[in-house]
Amino acid sequence: DAGVTQSPTHLIKTRGQHVTLRCSPISGHKSVSWYQQVLGQGPQFIFQYYEKEERGRGNFPDRFSARQFPNYSSELNVNALLLGDSALYLCASSGWTEQETQYFGPGTRLLVL
Amino acid sequence: AQTVTQSQPEMSVQEAETVTLSCTYDTSESDYYLFWYKQPPSRQMILVIRQEAYKQQNATENRFSVNFQKAAKSFSLKISDSQLGDAAMYFCAYRATQGGSEKLVFGKGMKLTVNP
Numbered sequence: 001d002a003g004v005t006q007s008p009t010h011l012i013k014t015r016g017q018h019v020t021l022r023c024s025p026i027s028g029h030k031s032v033s034w035y036q037q038v039l040g041q042g043p044q045f046i047f048q049y050y051e052k053e054e055r056g057r058g059n060f061p062d063r064f065s066a067r068q069f070p071n072y073s074s075e076l077n078v079n080a081l082l083l084g085d086s087a088l089y090l091c092a093s094s095g096w097t098e099q100e101t102q103y104f105g106p107g108t109r110l111l112v113l
Numbered sequence: 114a115q116t117v118t119q120s121q122p123e124m125s126v127q128e129a130e131t132v133t134l135s136c137t138y139d140t141s142e143s144d145y146y147l148f149w150y151k152q153p154p155s156r157q158m159i160l161v162i163r164q165e166a167y168k169q170q171n172a173t174e175n176r177f178s179v180n181f182q183k184a185a186k187s188f189s190l191k192i193s194d195s196q197l198g199d200a201a202m203y204f205c206a207y208r209a210t211q212g213g214s215e216k217l218v219f220g221k222g223m224k225l226t227v228n229p
Contacts, residue, residue, distance in 0.1 A: 031215075033215075033216065033217075035217075040221075041221055041222070042117075042204050042206075042219030042220050042221050042222050043158070043204075043217070043219050044219075045216040045217065045218070048214045048215065048216060055214045055215075056214020056215075056216055057214075058216065088156060090158060092158075092217075094215070100146045100163070100165075100208050100215060101146075101148070101160065101163055102215075102217060103160065104150075104157060104158035104159075105157070106155070106156060106157045107156045107157065107158075109156070
């Protein structure tokens with residue numbers, strides 16, 4: 001079975017632009033979470049979605065938004081990009097069994113210039 | 114709020130030797146999960162091992178085992194017979210339950226170098 005997939009793998013944007021990152025969960029997984037990992041730090045929780053509904057939001061500004069689609073894939077949107085948004089964005093999915101365990105995708109590396 | 118602390122930013126080990134990575138956490142909950150993830154230079158976060166807090170028995174996965182001390186809020190990872198492929202960043206994580214969200218709270222990570 002395919003693991004969590006994310007696109008694109010790398011992205012370069014300029015300040016003020018908007019970006020959309022995409023994630024497809026493991027087949028059968030209905031929960032998707034997004035994390036931001038700044039260089040040299042552990043991942044920080046941004047959002048969790050389950051069955052297309054937001055179930056949790058981390059301490060991130062309203063410029064960050066997300067949604068989950070009927071096929072359980074997800075998008076993370078970031079508006080008005082700042083230099084500090086440069087990071088690795090990780091998506092993780094979890095299933096009905098082993099709900100507590102999140103499996104991560106390879107991430108999207110975003111660089112804001 | 115739950116916090117996870119990894120106090121050793123870097124460690125090194127000789128191939129085939131054993132190394133222990135330390136992690137402490139703070140929580141007021143009695144039931145939770147703890148995880149160790151590995152992140153090689155390829156960036157993908159890979160699950161190494163998990164521990165349910167209500168289980169007294171320490172989890173084991175092949176060469177990887179944990180020493181879970183609930184009262185001390187300590188969760189260390191032991192890697193036996195270290196291999197070159199074990200070189201990576203290792204993150205300790207706590208699964209918090211917050212209003213229905215099951216977010217992971219991560220430590221800052223520890224870089225493990227395996228010397229041939």
